[in-house]
Amino acid sequence: MKALKGKDQVFSRHLAGKKASEHLSNFNELLADLMGSSEGKPEVLDDTTVIEISHANFPALISASLLGEFGAEVIKVEPPDGDPARKATPYGVNVKGIGIPFLMESRNKQHITLDVKTEKGIENLKKLIAQADIVIDGMKPGFLDSLGVGYRQCAELKPGIVYLAVSPYGHFTSKGKAFSNIPDADLTAQSEAGYPALTGNPEAPEPYNYPVKAGVWAASYMAAGLAVSGALTALLYKRGTGEGQMVDIASYDAISAWQCYSTIWGVHFKKPRVRVGNFDWAIFPYGYYEAKDGFVSIAAGSDQDFRGLLKIFKRWDLENDWRFVFDRITDDVDKLKVLEVEFKKEIAKHTRKQLVKKTLAFNQKAVKDKLRGQGFPIAVETLSPREVLNEEHWKIRKSFTDVDVGGTKIKMPSSVPKLSDTPLRLKKIEAELGAHNTLVYKKFGLSE
Amino acid sequence: MNQDYFTYTDGLFDRSKISEKPEALKGIRVLDFSHIIYGSVISKWLALFGAEVIKVEEPYEGDAWRAVSYWSKYWKDSSPLFQPLHPNEQFVGLDLKTQKGKELALDLAKKADVVVENFRAGLMEAWGVGYTTISKINPKVVYISCSGYGQWGPLRFFPSWDLIAQSMSGVAQLTGFDEKQTYKLPDYYGDFLPGIFGAMGVLGALNQREKTGKGQFIDVTQVEVLFRMMHNWSYMDLTGKDLLCTGNVDPAMAPSGIFKTKDEKFISIAIATDEQFAALLKAMDKMDLSEDSRFRETFKRLKPENADEICGIVDTWVKKNSESAIIALAQELGFPAAPVMDDLQIASDDWRRERDSVIEFEDDMYGKGTWPGIPAVLEKTPGRIKSMQRPVGYHNHYVLQKVLNLSKEQIRELEKSRIIGYWGNSIGQRPPVYYDMSTDPIINFTEGEEK
Numbered sequence: 001m002k003a004l005k006g007k008d009q010v011f012s013r014h015l016a017g018k019k020a021s022e023h024l025s026n027f028n029e030l031l032a033d034l035m036g037s038s039e040g041k042p043e044v045l046d047d048t049t050v051i052e053i054s055h056a057n058f059p060a061l062i063s064a065s066l067l068g069e070f071g072a073e074v075i076k077v078e079p080p081d082g083d084p085a086r087k088a089t090p091y092g093v094n095v096k097g098i099g100i101p102f103l104m105e106s107r108n109k110q111h112i113t114l115d116v117k118t119e120k121g122i123e124n125l126k127k128l129i130a131q132a133d134i135v136i137d138g139m140k141p142g143f144l145d146s147l148g149v150g151y152r153q154c155a156e157l158k159p160g161i162v163y164l165a166v167s168p169y170g171h172f173t174s175k176g177k178a179f180s181n182i183p184d185a186d187l188t189a190q191s192e193a194g195y196p197a198l199t200g201n202p203e204a205p206e207p208y209n210y211p212v213k214a215g216v217w218a219a220s221y222m223a224a225g226l227a228v229s230g231a232l233t234a235l236l237y238k239r240g241t242g243e244g245q246m247v248d249i250a251s252y253d254a255i256s257a258w259q260c261y262s263t264i265w266g267v268h269f270k271k272p273r274v275r276v277g278n279f280d281w282a283i284f285p286y287g288y289y290e291a292k293d294g295f296v297s298i299a300a301g302s303d304q305d306f307r308g309l310l311k312i313f314k315r316w317d318l319e320n321d322w323r324f325v326f327d328r329i330t331d332d333v334d335k336l337k338v339l340e341v342e343f344k345k346e347i348a349k350h351t352r353k354q355l356v357k358k359t360l361a362f363n364q365k366a367v368k369d370k371l372r373g374q375g376f377p378i379a380v381e382t383l384s385p386r387e388v389l390n391e392e393h394w395k396i397r398k399s400f401t402d403v404d405v406g407g408t409k410i411k412m413p414s415s416v417p418k419l420s421d422t423p424l425r426l427k428k429i430e431a432e433l434g435a436h437n438t439l440v441y442k443k444f445g446l447s448e
Numbered sequence: 449m450n451q452d453y454f455t456y457t458d459g460l461f462d463r464s465k466i467s468e469k470p471e472a473l474k475g476i477r478v479l480d481f482s483h484i485i486y487g488s489v490i491s492k493w494l495a496l497f498g499a500e501v502i503k504v505e506e507p508y509e510g511d512a513w514r515a516v517s518y519w520s521k522y523w524k525d526s527s528p529l530f531q532p533l534h535p536n537e538q539f540v541g542l543d544l545k546t547q548k549g550k551e552l553a554l555d556l557a558k559k560a561d562v563v564v565e566n567f568r569a570g571l572m573e574a575w576g577v578g579y580t581t582i583s584k585i586n587p588k589v590v591y592i593s594c595s596g597y598g599q600w601g602p603l604r605f606f607p608s609w610d611l612i613a614q615s616m617s618g619v620a621q622l623t624g625f626d627e628k629q630t631y632k633l634p635d636y637y638g639d640f641l642p643g644i645f646g647a648m649g650v651l652g653a654l655n656q657r658e659k660t661g662k663g664q665f666i667d668v669t670q671v672e673v674l675f676r677m678m679h680n681w682s683y684m685d686l687t688g689k690d691l692l693c694t695g696n697v698d699p700a701m702a703p704s705g706i707f708k709t710k711d712e713k714f715i716s717i718a719i720a721t722d723e724q725f726a727a728l729l730k731a732m733d734k735m736d737l738s739e740d741s742r743f744r745e746t747f748k749r750l751k752p753e754n755a756d757e758i759c760g761i762v763d764t765w766v767k768k769n770s771e772s773a774i775i776a777l778a779q780e781l782g783f784p785a786a787p788v789m790d791d792l793q794i795a796s797d798d799w800r801r802e803r804d805s806v807i808e809f810e811d812d813m814y815g816k817g818t819w820p821g822i823p824a825v826l827e828k829t830p831g832r833i834k835s836m837q838r839p840v841g842y843h844n845h846y847v848l849q850k851v852l853n854l855s856k857e858q859i860r861e862l863e864k865s866r867i868i869g870y871w872g873n874s875i876g877q878r879p880p881v882y883y884d885m886s887t888d889p890i891i892n893f894t895e896g897e898e899k
Contacts, residue, residue: 008602008605009605009606010570010605011568011605011607012568012571012574014571014574014575015568015570015571015574015605020570020574023573023574024570024573024574027570027573027578027580027599027600028599028600028601028604029600030580031599031600031665031667032600032601034665035600035665035667042656044652044653044655044656045652045655047659056720056721056724066648070652084720084721084722084723084746085720087721087746087747087750088700088701088720088721088746089679089700089747089750090679090683090691090699090700090750091699091750091751091752091755092746092747092748092749092750092751093683093686093687094747095686099700100679100682100683100686100700101679101700103682104679104682141453141454142453142454145453145456146453150453151457151460152456168784169799170803170825171453171454171457172454172457172458172460172461172802172803172825173458173799173802173803174798174799174802175798175799175802176454176457176799177454178779179779181778181779181780181781181782182778182779182782182783182784182785182786183720183721183724183782183783183784184720184784185698185701185704185718185719185720185784186698186701186718187696187698187701187704187705187706187716187717187718187784188716188717188718188784188785188786189786190716191706191714191715191716191786191787191788191789192786192787192789193789193794194788194789194790194791194793194794195634196696196706196714196716196788197714197788197789197790197791198634198635199623199631199633199634200624200631201629204625207696207708208625208695210696210706210708210714211706211714211788212623212624212625212631212695212696212706213623213696213698213706213716214622214623214633214637215619215622215623215624215692215693215694216619216622216623216633216674216677216678216679217677217679218633218637218641218677220677221641221676221677222640222641222644225641225644225645225647225648226644226823226824227824228648229493229644229647229648229651229824230824230825230826232648232651232652232654232655233472233473233493233497233651233824233826233829234472234826234828234829235655236472236473236651236654236655236658237470237472237828237829239655239658240658243828245826245827245828245829246457246460246826246827247824247825247826247827248457248461248824248825248827249824249825250803250805252786253799253800253803253805254823256789256794256800256805256820257800257803257805257820257821257822257823258489258640258644258823259635259636259637259640260532260820261518261529261635261636261820262635262790262791262794262795263532263791263794263795263800263805263806263818263819263820264518264528264529264531264532264795264819264820265518265791265795266790266791266792266793266794266795266796267528267795267817267818267819268521268523268528269791270792271791271792272790272791272792272793273518273790273791277631278631278632280611280632280634281518281519282516282517282518282519282520282529283516286609286611286632287611287632288615288620288630288631288632290628295620295621295630296615297611297612297614297615297620299609299611299612301512301516301609302512325515325516325520326520329518329519329520330519330520331519363607376607378607378608378609378612380612380615380616381615382615382620382621382630383615383616383617383618383620383621384618384621384690384692385618385621385622385678385680385681385684385690385691386618386684386690387618388616388617388618388675389681389684391603392602393597393601393602393603393604394672394675396601396602397598397600397601397672399672399675400675400681410682410685410686411681411682411684411685412681412682413672413675413676413677413678413681414672414675414676415676416645416668416669416672416673416675416676417592417645417646417648417649417666417667417668417669417672417673418598418666418667418668418669418672419649419652419653419664419665419666420664420665420666420667421653421656421662421664421665422652422653422656422664424652
């Protein structure tokens with residue numbers, strides 16, 4: 001972002017002034033030092049062993065990966081022919097037979113093979129569980145139980161165990177039982193959570209008028225975030241009481257349960273939202289718009305922010321009709337379009353950089369206004385992932401890591417969030433099938 | 449041991465027993481300076497599982513999200529967008545811009561286990577209530593700062609919203625059929641995902657604190673959390689190519705897509721494995737394709753030309769079948785398929801009620817309501833809703849007496865000098881019109897006079 005080179009641009013009068021600037025400059029250096037490296041620092045879960053047993057279940061796989069980043073010793077147990085999740089990868093792109101999503105979520109894990117169809121395999125699995133603190137069950141609900149290694153048996157094998165079950169419809173309820181045969185996939189999880197029903201343009205020609213899925217694994221990562229938060233909540237309780245428990249996550253409900261506004265809408269309006277293209281249901285403008293040379297994202301949350309935009313565009317003539325959020329946000333989409341046309345016209349007159357520069361300059365002036373009456377609209381370039389990689393800020397923060405995967409360096413996102421004393425970290429990716437058999441079999445006393 | 453598995457688990461998670469069970473985070477005090485969604489949902493998680501959350505707001509203004517609602521419609525003078533983010537919380541109106549207000553904030557911070565904030569980066573520091581100050585007076589504190597880009601680095605002061613973070617991370621260009629018309633991830637994904645990752649960080653730090661007695665600083669950023677979920681970085685690195693909009697096809701699953709059924713409903717199907725593919729072929733009565741070299745193996749099936757072909761076959765099949773018939777086949781044979789549900793279906797879903805992810809709750813102030821509930825089901829320490837939102841400053845007397853041991857007189861002084869304050873009369877801040885504050889036990893709280 002060119003506008004930010006040189007002296008720091010601040011957007012609050014509280015951040016300006018000599019004293020504040022100095023303090024913030026010191027704080028920046030302090031944090032760069034404090035947060036910049038994980039070397040020699042302890043890990044939260046260095047006392048925790050996690051057994052991941054999952055089958056084509058990315059929410060479970062990602063959960064184990066995150067616990068690995070927290071420092072847990074994670075052992076992923078696979079059948080002799082491997083977890084088929086290894087192969088689910090964009091257009092089949094893989095490194096020695098392992099796809100990108102699986103590689104990305106093999107962080108710090110050890111991979112062993114173990115055949116649960118044999119008695120020896122089950123005995124070995126039981127030995128592992130007896131030495132574990134967390135079991136992640138990413139199998140069909142009830143499957144591990146039928147093998148004698150479900151929660152009710154695990155709780156006996158290892159009192160105090162935290163049993164994290166991650167499945168599409170969960171391990172209880174009547175629907176959970178009736179739908180237990182349905183495997184996980186991000187797209188179907190999004191659908192059951194009502195996500196695609198909110199996206200797209202119903203006026204486009206078929207099939208472009210269909211509900212549109214999120215172009216990222218929105219459901220899988222949401223489910224994993226909930227699962228790990230659930231496991232860490234249970235683990236905290238265990239540290240106080242010694243008691244373990246079962247935690248159940250339904251990946252097909254992850255977005256709807258946490259993001260929660262579908263429920264709100266359904267309850268209050270007794271009807272579903274209609275898809276409205278690029279509009280937001282609560283804020284205008286809040287979306288992507290086409291500038292001269294590409295796309296920008298423009299957000300104006302409050303009435304003041306909106307007036308700010310009108311000033312930037314020199315379109316005060318619109319103020320009278322659209323002054324209040326109640327004018328701009330209405331269920332009459334046709335009315336909204338009248339205003340949108342005007343905005344699109346103004347935006348199209350500018351290049352991306354011009355728009356960013358203009359709003360930043362406006363904001364810098366506006367925040368000096370004591371009453372903040374000038375608003376704070378935001379415009380940024382809608383970046384492609386490739387453009388993102390050029391940003392110096394992420395290099396300074398080491399937001400990406402080039403990971404050595406069997407001799408090939410591959411770029412991956414670094415661990416988040418950043419903790420000062422016990423940073424999460426990506427130490428290794430060694431994801432070949434059975435890569436750690438010798439090591440783990442020996443350490444945990446399993447029979448070959 | 450022979451009890452049916454689901455009978456057993458239904459017993460474990462029996463909803464009628466929730467109120468008898470303990471809370472995992474009881475005794476954890478959270479001081480929440482955050483607003484809108486991002487920081488607020490970190491506190492929400494903690495509050496659901498038993499933490500005492502004190503939400504600090506600007507008097508007579510309140511959290512800006514109180515006033516925002518969909519199509520600008522409100523419920524009992526409150527925003528249904530704000531309500532579900534603040535279960536079980538205590539609301540204090542405190543002016544952080546005054547010296548005395550800062551001192552009170554620091555006094556509260558001294559007695560807190562967790563501090564959450566999502567002001568623009570550096571603002572808490574500039575106000576003198578940032579990590580450098582609080583960690584000195586309370587080394588046990590877990591302090592999380594939520595921002596778009598982080599508390600350090602050249603972009604730190606740059607403004608952010610969910611939408612802006614989606615744009616700055618590259619996510620903005622990934623949803624839709626082509627790059628000329630992309631869509632944001634709706635309902636503020638750029639707040640909710642970083643929010644749950646933030647909660648994860650806090651819980652990790654609380655676990656560490658159990659071992660060492662020491663707190664720490666957490667820097668969670670919207671953009672980096674979004675990076676964490678993107679396959680693009682490795683894909684670009686390995687192929688040199690971009691991975692942008694793919695419409696309704698998941699390029700990692702073949703076949704995959706959102707299809708229209710005979711009865712004009714939308715369903716999605718996404719096949720991850722050979723086993724699921726065989727099940728789908730059986731459902732479609734197309735077993736002859738199982739030997740087709742284009743489809744037999746996952747990596748081959750994922751090649752764009754082969755994926756297109758098989759998606760076309762699925763599309764034709766779905767068009768000839770009803771939604772219920774396809775879902776029944778998926779249940780029987782075991783392949784991922786799901787209806788594209790809408791808001792109303794989600795709100796009225798029995799399954800979600802059984803899981804408590806949609807909850808009927810009767811609140812002392814707002815009465816009966818149906819609310820988004822508990823996002824993760826814990827057997828022994830289940831989450832629960834005990835109250836809904838309250839007006840700005842509603843817990844002033846309660847918190848200042850209970851936590852800081854201030855006297856009624858001291859509190860009245862603070863009121864007079866407007867260091868602490870209450871709700872303004874605008875929608876979202878004020879209580880519902882029918883509610884009688886004069887007899888309310890919390891707003892008129894006097895220590896020692898509790899029932």
